[in-house]
Amino acid sequence: MNQTKVVIALPTVATVYSNEPVSVENLELLTVPIKNLEHLFEQLYQYKTSFMGRANHGYTLLLYSCILTKGFEEIEKEMDSSLSPLIGNHGHCNQELVNLFLTGRATTNCFDGEKVFGDGTDKMVLKGIA
Numbered sequence: 001m002n003q004t005k006v007v008i009a010l011p012t013v014a015t016v017y018s019n020e021p022v023s024v025e026n027l028e029l030l031t032v033p034i035k036n037l038e039h040l041f042e043q044l045y046q047y048k049t050s051f052m053g054r055a056n057h058g059y060t061l062l063l064y065s066c067i068l069t070k071g072f073e074e075i076e077k078e079m080d081s082s083l084s085p086l087i088g089n090h091g092h093c094n095q096e097l098v099n100l101f102l103t104g105r106a107t108t109n110c111f112d113g114e115k116v117f118g119d120g121t122d123k124m125v126l127k128g129i130a
Contacts, residue, residue: 004034006043009064010050011057022057024064066100075100080108080127103129 008030011022034040044051051058067075067086076082079096086097086106093101100106109115111128118124 005069006032006034006040007065007068008032008044008047009061009068010047011061022060022064027061027064029068063097070100070104070106075106078106078127084108099129105130 009024010028010030012026012028032043034043051062075086075096084094084096086094086100088094095110096106096108099108099110107127107129109126109128111126113128113130115126115128116123117126
């Protein structure tokens, strides 16, 4: 059976008791081999208190875990433009981040597949959900 590795971002003791935003430098990163979806849920359940509630910065830890598991290079490849931020104005998730959470791919658009516009040097390919 093919195993996948998942990165789980957990707070350090200093982070848990801080009201400051969580930075990657203040995290403990665990790399866990995952056999299947059920095994993933079992592994994450062990750390449920770290992901629960605003005081523990759970949403940020989940975001970091997702991005670090996928990898920056892979996320950039899936986006229409690697210059687009995953978090937009006012702290809202951009479509790439929403799609990463929902489908596992950081595509820029919600349509099915890819859409090709133009040809030759003017060709533009927009990536949607597979």
